[in-house]
Amino acid sequence: MKPAKIFQQYIWIVNTLRKHGRLTLNEISDLWIRDKVIDGKPLTRISFYRHKDAILNMFGILISCDMEHGFKYFIDNPDVLNDNAIERWMLSMLTVNTALTDSASLSDRILLESVPAGEHYIQIIIQAIKSGRRLLMGYKKFGDEGYVKTVSPYALKLSHRRWYLLALTDDQQFRIYCLDRMTSLEATEESFEMPEDFSPEAYFAEYYGVLTDNTPMAHVVVRAYGKTADYLRTLPLHPSQCELETEGAHTGEYADFAIDIRPTIDFIGAILSQGEGLEVLQPTDLRLKIREKLIEILNKY
Numbered sequence: 383m384k385p386a387k388i389f390q391q392y393i394w395i396v397n398t399l400r401k402h403g404r405l406t407l408n409e410i411s412d413l414w415i416r417d418k419v420i421d422g423k424p425l426t427r428i429s430f431y432r433h434k435d436a437i438l439n440m441f442g443i444l445i446s447c448d449m450e451h452g453f454k455y456f457i458d459n460p461d462v463l464n465d466n467a468i469e470r471w472m473l474s475m476l477t478v479n480t481a482l483t484d485s486a487s488l489s490d491r492i493l494l495e496s497v498p499a500g501e502h503y504i505q506i507i508i509q510a511i512k513s514g515r516r517l518l519m520g521y522k523k524f525g526d527e528g529y530v531k532t533v534s535p536y537a538l539k540l541s542h543r544r545w546y547l548l549a550l551t552d553d554q555q556f557r558i559y560c561l562d563r564m565t566s567l568e569a570t571e572e573s574f575e576m577p578e579d580f581s582p583e584a585y586f587a588e589y590y591g592v593l594t595d596n597t598p599m600a601h602v603v604v605r606a607y608g609k610t611a612d613y614l615r616t617l618p619l620h621p622s623q624c625e626l627e628t629e630g631a632h633t634g635e636y637a638d639f640a641i642d643i644r645p646t647i648d649f650i651g652a653i654l655s656q657g658e659g660l661e662v663l664q665p666t667d668l669r670l671k672i673r674e675k676l677i678e679i680l681n682k683y
Contacts, residue, residue: 605661607635
């Protein structure tokens with residue numbers, strides 16, 4: 383069986399248990415037949431156990447059996463779907479891929495955003511990260527001369543439809559490289575080791591997006607008006623975001639949110655993208671920066 387078909391079966395099992403909670407194997411098989419996962423054929427016990435083990439190995443999702451209450455299967459560690467970013471992202475992407483594969487006839491009615499060039503370098507980078515090999519990279523910034531240099535790949539990050547590489551250079555400086563600005567890339571025979579105590583997630587934790595600089599940490603308070611508050615509740619600007627108790631939240635007029643972050647240009651751009659729906663209350667220097675940006679924009683019109 384083709385890998386794509388097997389992945390579809392894994393995704394179906396996970397999503398079915400997420401939707402229904404606890405199910406017996408017979409109930410799972412009945413739904414399997416109803417949804418025609420394999421042309422209406424039943425799900426055998428052997429196949430289910432094999433898929434269950436593969437789901438654990440691939441996504442870290444543990445499917446257990448409650449023998450005391452009717453031998454019902456359930457996802458025993460649902461938190462992994464919230465905590466483990468890469469497995470959650472893989473599951474999300476495979477779920478979308480499965481849905482699109484099953485709905486090829488609707489391709490003109492399912493609209494996706496395009497992603498700039500550079501994806502063909504992802505496999506090279508992942509393999510280099512896995513094997514601990516340095517990369518010889520050709521790179522050209524917008525408006526600058528191109529150059530070639532050797533870097534140690536530490537992590538990949540997807541941000542705003544672009545892939546970025548976090549790498550350590552020969553002068554022991556961290557740099558961010560956008561894959562769509564790479565002109566060439568190949569693995570070298572030179573090896574490197576990432577320190578065990580280095581966490582790429584922690585490296586980006588205090589920032590919005592991929593721009594990392596010496597901008598000081600700040601306790602930012604923003605006021606979201608009307609429906610913008612709901613957008614921030616469902617899609618926070620940053621993991622540190624928390625909603626403050628305000629009178630406006632009770633009336634639905636506005637809601638205040640606190641964010642502990644380094645307010646770089648990327649973060650300022652995210653604030654401005656919300657237009658009149660979002661206002662920075664604190665700190666004062668960030669509020670003034672936003673004001674200056676707005677004046678610059680207004681002067682262009």
